[in-house]
Amino acid sequence: MTVELSPDDATDPGLSPLRNFGNEVMLERTRMNMSRVELGRAVACGESLVAKIERGDRVPQREFAEGCDQVFPHGNGRFMRLWRLALRYAYPPWFWPYVALEKKATGLRMFNPVVAPGIVQTRSYATAILKEGRPKGLEDLVTARLERQQILQREEPTGLWLVLHERVLRNVVGSEEIMREQLLRLLQIAETSTHRVQIIRDEGRYRGPVGAAPFVLMSFEEGADVVHVDGFPRGYVLAEQDEVADAEDAYDLLRALAMPLEESAELINSVLKECYS
Template sequence: MTVELSPDDATDPGLSPLRNFGNEVMLERMRMNMSRVELGRAVACGESLVAKIERGDRVPQREFAEGCDRVFPHGNGRFMRLWRLALRYAYPPWFRPYVALEEKATALRMFNPVLVPGIVQTRGYATAILKEGRPMGLEDLVTSRLERQRILEREDPPRLWLVLHERVLRNVVGTEEVMREQLVRLLQIAETPTHRVQIIRDDGRQHGPVGSPFVLMSFDEGADVVHVDGFPRGYVLAEQEDVTDATDAYDLLRAFAMPLDESAELINSVLRDCYS
């Protein structure tokens, strides 16, 4: 049995963005005398998920918000606007500045010596990575990570350049099927004309001056910034000296890496030999 909020409770302006989104869904549904089952059918999800979203217990996917704007009269894009705010607050506070910058970037230059970066992770790979930390709200974390990838589907997507260590291809994350799907995705990125993927061979030696994942972000206006992954949280650096050092380090990493065609061939080879 679930208990719905009264309209007075639901319009509390102090509610979180996620709770506010859910309450707006509930209020519109009640105005239309529509059950959760009926709304679920209209937006292609189950009754239990509708209930969780209305309570603010789950981050809705974009398709849910789009469906609400379509189903409810006078939606006028309101649920997509509320969804964007709710999604932003689904990220940890320290990560929100990075997400805002990533959305505005025209170019992303990424290095990772261990994992496929989140911007191109498959659902299975992201789930396997995130659940290792035994977090609360695993599905919400996966949804938030996958939504970041929408920027690569824009008409003007940022140019993506990935430099990865060969260990990224061979370290099994999740199951072999998860790895197969992930390497297929990585190969698709490598074969996209606007993107670049280079692999640093694992020959037993240390290549490059850094061992931590980092991202260089460029914009139409303003200077480049760098985001460094770390534990327990990452951080953004905007000082010119730091950005220059990161740029020099990335140039060296690209020089150590295999050419683009050879990198794609290696991904395909590992995919065929290890995960077929």
Template sequence: MTIETVSDDASDPSASPLKHFGNEVKLERERLGLSRADLGKEAHCGYSLVAKIESGDRVPPLSFAEACDRVFPHSNGRFVRLWPLVIRYAYPPWFRPYVELEQKATLVRMFNPKLLPGIVQTRDYAEAVLRTARPTNLEDLVTARIERQRILSRDDNPARLWLVLNEAALRNPVGESQLMRAQLDHLRELAETPRHRVQIVPERKVNNLVVSPFGLLSFNEGADVVHVDGFPRGYVLAEPDDVAEAQEAYDLLVAMAAPPDETAELIQSIAKDCYS
């Protein structure tokens, strides 16, 4: 996952949306006579991050764009409007169509046998997972992954989540025990949120039905689509037969899993057994 550029000149502000965003921040900051430290204070980040965003070397979180619109007079929401284009280019080309669909979804159904999916990962868990591939732009990858989660808490029609996991995904240690406790606490909070559903397939049930992660997206208008995670890349399916097969598999996983009202207790038990 890399930030795309379309120019050989790394200093060219038109080289990419990221470069353009950073250059606009720098122009407005210098016009006001603000230091990078001053802007960082307003955006609740450090001098170094401001410098990297201005040079087009880091993807800004949405909160940074919101701070720019708050600090810079007459921006009229320009930086928040630019931000979706910037974050889009933080994803690889093959993943962008899925992210755009995910942002429009009203219901997100996911299954994962071994890991918690990105849409529910804490920052530390995401960083630990992504670090295993030894990327050169780890911070950008983490930012992009965490920003996807906004669909679950947005003010306008937040998406509902229905997550089915093998119990092995909760027992699979990613990082230190403290990291896993925080991640399971977050998962439990989602499980206890009325509009969401989290179900666990107990270890005593051998789940050979599906061995790879996949998900279904539903919308207010239009047919469902399927996303299949894989290596080296995932893919989106929209053919009715493929979607119907995925829906049937998901229904069987739901039937195999423990009821949603047992999830919080199970998460607590696993946290105590494995990560205390």
């Protein structure tokens, strides 16, 4: 027999956004005399996941929130609004400013010499990458990372320009099947009219800023560009005009060193067939 705890007091100001989301789900579900099994069936997930979400132990996926707004008669978009707040709990606090900027950006120019950036990672690739750090809440981190990709799918998508080193294509993350899926994803991005993908060939020698840390230049409809640089244990944002100008010069050089767009796509396809078919 499953024991269900009573919902927390929804007026408690100490509830986190994540716990508040779960509490609202439990309130609506019990109001409708619906079991967790029934709710899970309605929103395409298991009973155990519903229980974890109600306890505030898991960050729900977008589809769960959308499903709740459809299942509960008085949802009226409330669960999507609560979900956007709850999602913040899946990110480290230091990463919140970057996510907010990324969501507002009209253009992203990214460089990575080692792995595919999170903004284009498949679920299995993201899981394999994040798992290496043995984090707490792995599934929540994956959910949050994939949610960031919504900016590439909205009605007016953020324009993406990727410059990647060839090692990104050949460094096996997880398994050959995971790599096959990820390279197909890169090809899809490369063939989308609003996005660009360029590859820097691995010629076995140092070339200009190729040894630089991963970074992204973010452009906006209003306001100056900013730069985010990946680092350990955390990344950081640069907004000073001189620093942004240096990053733009570095990115221009990287694009000049990279293969043309069509040749880059051909290389991705070639590595896909050679290594992961």
